[in-house]
Amino acid sequence: MRIWFNLTFSTIHAVFRNLRQSVPAGEITLICTHTHAHAAAFLAADESYLEPADLNEQEYLEWCVAFCRQRNIQLFWPGKAATLIAKHHFLFQAIGVQVLSVADFDTLSLLHDKADFYTALTADVAQTMDFIAVNNRDGFDNAVAKLSVKHLTLCVKPAVSVFGLGFRVLDTQRDSISQLLNGVEYQIPLQELREGMINTPEFATLLVMEHLGGPEWSVDCAGRHGELLCAVQRKKSQLPGGGQTIDNHAGIAIMVNRLTEHYRLNGLFNIQFKEGVHGVRLLEINPRPSGGFGMACLSGANLAQIALRSIKGEAFKQPTIRYGLKVTEINTPVAMQEAL
Secondary structure (H helix, E strand, O other): OOEEEEOOOOOOHHHHHHHHHHHOOOEEEEEEEEOOOOOOHHHOOOEEEEEEOOOOOHHHHHHHHHHHHHHOOOOOOOOOOOOHHHHHHHHHOOOOOOOOOOOOHHEEEEEOOHHHHHHHHOOOOOOOEEEEEEEOOHHHHHHHHHHHOOOEEEEEEOOOOOOOOOOEEEEOOOOOHHHOOOOOOOEEHHHHHHHHHHOOOOOOOOEEEEEEOOEEEEEEEEEEOOEEEEEEEEEOOOOOOOOEEEEEHHHHHHHHHHHHHHEEEEEEEEEEEEOOOOOEEEEEEOOOOOHHHHHHHHHOOHHHHHHHHOOOOOOOOOOOOOOEEEOOOOOOOOOOOOOO
């Protein structure tokens, strides 16, 4: 089977490694494309090619269809433009290419905007943190005043963001120079943030939220159109260098099952949770393999294998997960290669 992964994150090498472990040698060919000739993902691919970097959505969609036809792709596993591609499965089906989308177009669009996602989610599926979405300084001030009555510490994050970019805890005690000199990360002085809004009367949606100060879980999952096939919980240590632990939190397991069914999640995806004063809360659903995917598979569950066998309609044995296992990642120097 010829499987194509278009532009995606460098951590895809863990998925490639586990896919190869799941089948006899030569049974699958992993093809990767990227806009950079030295992309780290190329190191793990059987074939690698450059993508054009300057196409609009329609042009990119047409390029993807043409690439599938030219390279005899059988399964397209999209990273870039996954939402757009989910809307146009029919273009690929017309040329005999199967597309693996984590969810349908409407769901992927919803997951992309956390303000809409949190608002639409009901507590009987999963609980989120207390939040208010704002677009201007007055709204921000009102949100801070309202939430401060109920929560000791607040934080902010853009409604549209990846990798936690833009997340900051609101610091009411120190200014930015004090934070800088003391090496404080992921915090921002409340008053300086307000002052910055003077020159930006309207801004992209920002979430003002209760800060969840407890441990965090990253759950790597394999699913089949709403059926959870396997999930591995990684509990992150709150100590620097403390690694992660393969966990089995009952409440998280229930929410992961409900979320998978509710959004009809499919393939490989990741769901994150964090604990606050009032219990564990959902942070986000990432419709892609996570950066820690390789650590999850050390648990004894080859999630890539499970997903691939599900796609092919093959049976698989439910793995025995090694709960309590401590895992971490180390850097390995490698020589880079260029795409063809």
